[in-house]
Structure formats: structure tokens, C-alpha cells
Amino acid sequence: TRNEPKEEIRRKVEKTLHFVQLDGFENRPATKLSGGQQQRVALARALVAEPKVILFDEPLSNLDAKLREETRKELRSFLTELKITAVYVTHDRIEALSLSDTVAVMKSGRIVEMGTPWEIYFDSDRRFVADFIGRANFVEGKVVTVGEPYTMIDSAIGAIACEKKSGVSPGKAVTVCIRPEFIRVLKGHHADGSNIFRGRVESLVFVGDAYEGEIRVGETLLIFRIEPTTAIREGEEITLRFDPRHCSLLLN
Known part of the structure; x- marks a missing residue:
């Protein structure tokens, strides 16, 4: 033409x-x-x-x-x-x-969130987006304190420290989002630091470049993804931790 x-x-x-x-x-x-x-x-x-x-x-x-x-x-x-x-x-x-360079997540024909790939994956405000864009753990809780450098959350697995986020205040209901690749599995008891919990390995699957599995902390199941060289087995009691910088708060 x-x-x-x-x-x-x-x-x-x-x-x-x-x-x-x-x-x-x-x-x-x-x-x-x-x-x-x-x-x-x-x-x-x-x-x-x-x-x-x-x-x-x-x-x-x-x-x-x-x-x-x-x-x-x-x-x-x-x-x-x-x-x-x-x-x-x-x-x-x-x-x-x-x-x-920019990701737009859509639901029912409408854009629900836009941002850089990093913002969408690590810092979404919406559970739908956080869940849609990748596997994640979602733990419900309430804000206890908002301070520097972390916001403290009372949750079903215990006290969780997360990086401070605008729009939260003491007493506010929130959901803590933790990606499985950010959960670290440790042998023995480790008492020092934030976001350290004891749990039991419920399932463990070898997928080639990693182990994927579930850890039960109290009544809550958390999914994790760790290096294949990590020596753990199903049924084992272990310690898990995650960095406060690697969990995000979703406003309910």
C-alpha cells in the first residue's frame, strides 16, 4: 500500500x-x-x-x-x-x-496497578497483584508500632518487623507479603535478630536448581525456596528467618 x-x-x-x-x-x-x-x-x-x-x-x-x-x-x-x-x-x-520498563496488571479488563517491574514484584499495595505476579506468603496481622526503621506487626506466627510504609498506623489491619525465595532456613536455634521463627518442614520437593517446600509455624504454612545444597529433610524442626527489608505490607 x-x-x-x-x-x-x-x-x-x-x-x-x-x-x-x-x-x-x-x-x-x-x-x-x-x-x-x-x-x-x-x-x-x-x-x-x-x-x-x-x-x-x-x-x-x-x-x-x-x-x-x-x-x-x-x-x-x-x-x-x-x-x-x-x-x-x-x-x-x-x-x-x-x-x-513498565508493567500494567489488569483484572476484569481494568488496570489495577502500574509500576516498574521492581515496584510491582516487591512493593505492590494490592494482594491481587502481589499474588498474581509471583508465589508469595500472606500473613494477616495488626500494626503494633510504627517507628524507625521498622513497623512491628502482631501476626499469627508472632511479631514481624517490616520496613516502614506510609498509610499505616497502630491498630490497622494489614497483610504481610513474604516471597518464598527470601525465607532462609537455619539449623538449630537462633535467638538474635528480627523475624526469626521455629517451624517444622511439612513438604520438600527438589526442582533442579532449588528445593521448594512448606514450613509449618504454629497453624500457618509458609512456602519457601532454598538452594539445593541446603541439608534439610521433611519432618525436621528448623529455624527460619527473613529480612525486614524483604517483606512488604499490603493494606487491607
Whole structure:
């Protein structure tokens, strides 16, 4: 529809194929390409028109895990180099966090929160967002004191110290959000410091690069993720701790 000269079309096609590392594939049928190559062809088709904005609608959903990771890295590199604005629709939190400068979390067709990937993952104000964007422990409690440097929470597992947050006051009901990767498992009894609790390992699953499991503290189950070299077993009584800087307060 642009009625561009054939030479200009060929130049743009060659330039775009080179950019997506598909030199020499001009005449190869799409059915003869790998999944990753087909994704690059789709990207090249969008880029050749030199758009100001590109919409991606779950472009990696049909790829296997390893290829999805490789293609995700390539896509971020392409978009960064070209400095093109992209709107990327996905249900995959890793794609959302790793590809974006700004994340918008939607519910029922409405944006409920926007922020940087770091803000959305670590400092959300909403339980829906904190739960949607990644696995987390949610512990209900009430604010006891608001001071420097920490806010103290009375909860079902005991006293929890969290970094101070605006909008909280003594007596206010809150939910403490603790990501499983921030829980540290310790052998023996450790009495010094904040956010140290005794618990029993209820389940333990080896997932390759980590152990994932559950620890019961009183009547509360907490999920955790630790290095695979950590020597613990199911049924063992252990000490767990988490840094006050690594838990966030959600206002109820």
C-alpha cells in the first residue's frame, strides 16, 4: 500500500532479516523453519514497516521452555537496540518482568496497578497483584508500632518487623507479603535478630536448581525456596528467618 520502489523494499527486507539473524532465509518456506526462527520471521514482518509501536499478543506461548527463554532474550535485545515502543500482552510473569520498563496488571479488563517491574514484584499495595505476579506468603496481622526503621506487626506466627510504609498506623489491619525465595532456613536455634521463627518442614520437593517446600509455624504454612545444597529433610524442626527489608505490607 505504500507503493515503495522494489529496490527499497529489497533493501529493507535484507536489512531486517540481517537484524533478526535470518540472512539467507529469504526464500525458505515457514514450515521449514524452527519455532524460534518462525518467531523471528513474525518480528521481521512487523519491523520492516518501521512502526512507532508494536503490539505483541503472547508471542512466545507456543514455544517450549528453553526456546521461550532464548527468544525472550533475543526479543529484549532487538527492542532495546531499535528503541521501539512495544505493548506486550502476556500471562507469563517472567516475560512481563524481564521484557518491560513498565508493567500494567489488569483484572476484569481494568488496570489495577502500574509500576516498574521492581515496584510491582516487591512493593505492590494490592494482594491481587502481589499474588498474581509471583508465589508469595500472606500473613494477616495488626500494626503494633510504627517507628524507625521498622513497623512491628502482631501476626499469627508472632511479631514481624517490616520496613516502614506510609498509610499505616497502630491498630490497622494489614497483610504481610513474604516471597518464598527470601525465607532462609537455619539449623538449630537462633535467638538474635528480627523475624526469626521455629517451624517444622511439612513438604520438600527438589526442582533442579532449588528445593521448594512448606514450613509449618504454629497453624500457618509458609512456602519457601532454598538452594539445593541446603541439608534439610521433611519432618525436621528448623529455624527460619527473613529480612525486614524483604517483606512488604499490603493494606487491607
